[in-house]
Amino acid sequence: MIHGESYKPIIAEAAKMAIGEENIYERVFIFEPLKDKNDPNAVAGAVGFSVRQPKFYVFKAKAVLLATGGATLLFRPRSTGEAAGRTWYAIFDTGSGYYMGL
DSSP states (O other): OOOHHHHHHHHHHHHHHHHOGGGOOOSEEEEEEEEOSSOTTSEEEEEEEESSSSOEEEEEOSSOOOOOOOOTTSSOOSOOGGGGGSOOSOSOOOSHHHHHHO
């Protein structure tokens, strides 16, 4: 059985093998979506920066998926009792996902 806290590393490893580790950007804070110049209702990429290094990123894409969270407690931890009702998966629940959607 796969428990919630074990799910992310398993999926991350599968993604690295499928698309290549050089195509995965981790610890990048995306702060602004880029609109498509031909369609103002479409998103064509995003702008962000590394939270560990002084790097700035501009991503261009044919399709963009907003996956900023909102699934806290979808997978419950193995612990019971006090920890069962807490936000255990996303330790920094800032509401930034709501901003990106707006």
